[in-house]
Amino acid sequence: MNTAMNHPKSIIENFDLYAPKLVSKEEFFSPGHRACQGCGEALAIRLMCKALGKDTVITNATGCMEVISSLYPTTAWTLPWIHVAFPNAAAVGSGVEAGLTALRRKGKIADRRVKSVAIGGDGGTMDIGFQALSGAMERGHDMLYVCFDNEAYMNTGIQRSSGTPFLASTSTAPAGKKIPGNQVWKKNMAEIMVAHNLPYVATASPSYPLDFMKKVKKARRIKGPSYIHCLVTCPTGWRSASETCIKLGRLSLETGIFPLYEVEDGKYRLTVEVPEKRRPVQDYVKGQGRFRHLTPDQIQVIQERVDIEWETLMIKVNCSKSREELRAVREK
Amino acid sequence: MVIGEAAIRAGCRFYAGYPITPQNEIPEYMAEHLRQVEGGVFIQSESEVAAIHMVAGASAAGARSMTSSSSPGISLKQEGISSLAACQLPAVIVNMMRGGPGLGNISPSQGDYFQATRGGGHGDYRVIVLGPATAQEMADLTMDAFTLADQYRTPVMILADGMMGQMMEPVVFKEPQPRVYPEIYIMKGAGAGKSKFIRGLILDPLDMEEHNWTLDRKYQVIARKETRHELYGTDDAELILVAYGTGARIAKGAIKRLRNTGLKVGLFRPITLWPFPTNELRDLAKKVENFLVFELSTGQMLEDVRLALQGFARIGFHGRPGGVVPTPAELANVVTRQYDRKQGIIEHH
Numbered sequence: 062m063n064t065a066m067n068h069p070k071s072i073i074e075n076f077d078l079y080a081p082k083l084v085s086k087e088e089f090f091s092p093g094h095r096a097c098q099g100c101g102e103a104l105a106i107r108l109m110c111k112a113l114g115k116d117t118v119i120t121n122a123t124g125c126m127e128v129i130s131s132l133y134p135t136t137a138w139t140l141p142w143i144h145v146a147f148p149n150a151a152a153v154g155s156g157v158e159a160g161l162t163a164l165r166r167k168g169k170i171a172d173r174r175v176k177s178v179a180i181g182g183d184g185g186t187m188d189i190g191f192q193a194l195s196g197a198m199e200r201g202h203d204m205l206y207v208c209f210d211n212e213a214y215m216n217t218g219i220q221r222s223s224g225t226p227f228l229a230s231t232s233t234a235p236a237g238k239k240i241p242g243n244q245v246w247k248k249n250m251a252e253i254m255v256a257h258n259l260p261y262v263a264t265a266s267p268s269y270p271l272d273f274m275k276k277v278k279k280a281r282r283i284k285g286p287s288y289i290h291c292l293v294t295c296p297t298g299w300r301s302a303s304e305t306c307i308k309l310g311r312l313s314l315e316t317g318i319f320p321l322y323e324v325e326d327g328k329y330r331l332t333v334e335v336p337e338k339r340r341p342v343q344d345y346v347k348g349q350g351r352f353r354h355l356t357p358d359q360i361q362v363i364q365e366r367v368d369i370e371w372e373t374l375m376i377k378v379n380c381s382k383s384r385e386e387l388r389a390v391r392e393k
Numbered sequence: 394m395v396i397g398e399a400a401i402r403a404g405c406r407f408y409a410g411y412p413i414t415p416q417n418e419i420p421e422y423m424a425e426h427l428r429q430v431e432g433g434v435f436i437q438s439e440s441e442v443a444a445i446h447m448v449a450g451a452s453a454a455g456a457r458s459m460t461s462s463s464s465p466g467i468s469l470k471q472e473g474i475s476s477l478a479a480c481q482l483p484a485v486i487v488n489m490m491r492g493g494p495g496l497g498n499i500s501p502s503q504g505d506y507f508q509a510t511r512g513g514g515h516g517d518y519r520v521i522v523l524g525p526a527t528a529q530e531m532a533d534l535t536m537d538a539f540t541l542a543d544q545y546r547t548p549v550m551i552l553a554d555g556m557m558g559q560m561m562e563p564v565v566f567k568e569p570q571p572r573v574y575p576e577i578y579i580m581k582g583a584g585a586g587k588s589k590f591i592r593g594l595i596l597d598p599l600d601m602e603e604h605n606w607t608l609d610r611k612y613q614v615i616a617r618k619e620t621r622h623e624l625y626g627t628d629d630a631e632l633i634l635v636a637y638g639t640g641a642r643i644a645k646g647a648i649k650r651l652r653n654t655g656l657k658v659g660l661f662r663p664i665t666l667w668p669f670p671t672n673e674l675r676d677l678a679k680k681v682e683n684f685l686v687f688e689l690s691t692g693q694m695l696e697d698v699r700l701a702l703q704g705f706a707r708i709g710f711h712g713r714p715g716g717v718v719p720t721p722a723e724l725a726n727v728v729t730r731q732y733d734r735k736q737g738i739i740e741h742h
Contacts, residue, residue: 217412
């Protein structure tokens with residue numbers, strides 16, 4: 062796709078075209094780890110680390126990323142990295158933040174801002190780690206939580222999670238003659254985080270790397286809790302070809318299944334334009350083995366849901382106001 | 394898978410579980426097969442804690458219920474196991490042990506012996522713990538576990554490990570026993586009958602004490618009646634190995650090697666880890682003086698063996714924690730190193 066064609070403004074004005082050259086060349090998530098071919102999550106973590114920079118402590122919930130990056134005695138991490146258990150990345154991350162604050166206050170460490178960043182998969186964030194995440198966000202720690210959502214427990218063998226899409230086939234929600242895969246709709250985690258009144262919530266995808274990195278940088282800058290929900294392709298679990306990793310991420314946006322937006326201080330904004338005429342869900346579904354069993358009728362059910370979700374989001378994008386704007390109105 | 398099939402045949406109609414290696418085969422099997430039997434419900438829970446408490450709910454509602462996990466997940470479940478014991482609710486819990494502490498690794502280990510046999514959670518309670526050593530025994534003990542759980546209204550744990558979970562052996566499923574569980578314990582809406590309540594919170598210390606003694610009397614009956622063990626080549630033995638589960642399989646291999654060299658070694662294999670077959674082991678000490686405990690841990694069952702034999706025999710120990718599975722040859726070498734015909738066990742534990 063020719064980006065210049067889609068942006069009628071002159072190329073010089075379009076900073077995004079030149080931005081890749083400004084991305085740090087330093088690698089904080091080194092190559093040589095054991096991720097599968099075409100792993101969207103490993104790619105996303107690499108980009109995230111580049112955007113975060115050195116002054117970062119990463120807390121990792123159990124999942125593929127911990128296993129592939131830290132097989133003893135090697136490690137892919139050049140940033141400080143701690144891994145504890147499955148349900149508690151957000152709790153440990155908030156402990157890291159509180160500990161650093163205490164030491165800084167006592168003058169025991171240099172007075173510079175070190176960001177505590179907790180990361181987890183969809184299971185570790187939306188299921189077992191949900192309680193700890195809600196608590197950490199509610200307490201208002203100066204930390205960032207990034208959920209890398211590949212829509213099932215891929216590390217243990219593709220069991221369904223509350224991030225698994227409707228009708229996808231997994232090992233604990235197998236598609237059979239009577240029950241065609243997962244029977245419930247995907248939990249909308251970004252919305253749940255918006256309901257925590259966070260200063261910054263965003264959705265992201267490594268298929269739009271600059272958008273993702275911009276969001277991470279913004280979240281890093283913001284003082285207080287922030288949350289990024291990153292949809293990542295898993296060729297192993299989605300039963301898709303490895304080389305379609307980036308393409309599937311783009312399709313998820315172009316079909317409107319996973320729009321990229323940010324919510325700053327309560328105000329919604331689309332960060333990557335979605336084509337006026339969205340592509341049909343069919344285009345996204347067809348390359349993935351986990352949806353292979355779907356009938357046209359079932360795809361239509363998904364299409365309707367996607368349409369409604371999209372319209373709901375557009376209402377929010379068009380009508381929502383930030384808290385500051387609302388305060389300004391009151392002061393008049 | 395064996396456990397899953399045995400559970401369904403034994404009448405298990407509710408299963409809740411959460412993904413953790415190395416036991417994913419059980420929830421995956423249940424997801425496919427439990428839904429196919431009449432009244433079968435499979436739920437993949439959002440956490441280990443939720444799974445065990447769903448089992449508590451289903452058990453209170455009268456269903457034969459089961460959950461499974463592996464070491465770190467079982468640690469999370471302990472609150473629920475403690476309240477199952479307090480509320481006297483039957484349930485079967487499967488633990489496919491892996492290396493610990495912490496998340497450890499996913500290799501076979503026997504490091505959860507203490508946790509399992511001492512209750513695991515808080516408070517004065519015990520859980521019946523069954524340690525299978527073959528696929529056949531996994532099937533049989535799973536069926537028995539449901540019967541024991543109903544009979545004593547208590548949680549029962551199957552303590553196996555990652556290796557047992559991945560093993561393939563032929564299995565013949567026995568005919569399941571019909572369920573005996575008085576309706577009086579089942580919650581199903583008050584209707585015309587009396588209302589019932591189940592609780593684990595008893596604020597009055599004297600009432601709580603009484604409850605504790607009630608439970609204890611039950612545990613004493615279990616300890617008296619339900620111990621199981623296997624003897625292997627102990628009749629003419631001069632040295633007896635004590636091992637369970639995967640450890641016992643390795644021990645049997647080592648014993649064959651040692652007997653070929655002329656050393657008469659036998660095996661004492663506890664099948665119930667709680668209640669531990671203390672008296673049966675002590676009986677052996679009447680004619681044999683040397684025992685060697687072998688575990689895939691730093692020495693946990695060793696303590697129960699010491700309690701049974703202290704002062705009666707010389708006890709040696711060999712352990713491989715952290716997910717290492719030694720060969721029978723290694724164990725045979727250890728035995729020849731630690732045991733001398735004249736002196737007996739050289740390193741006395």
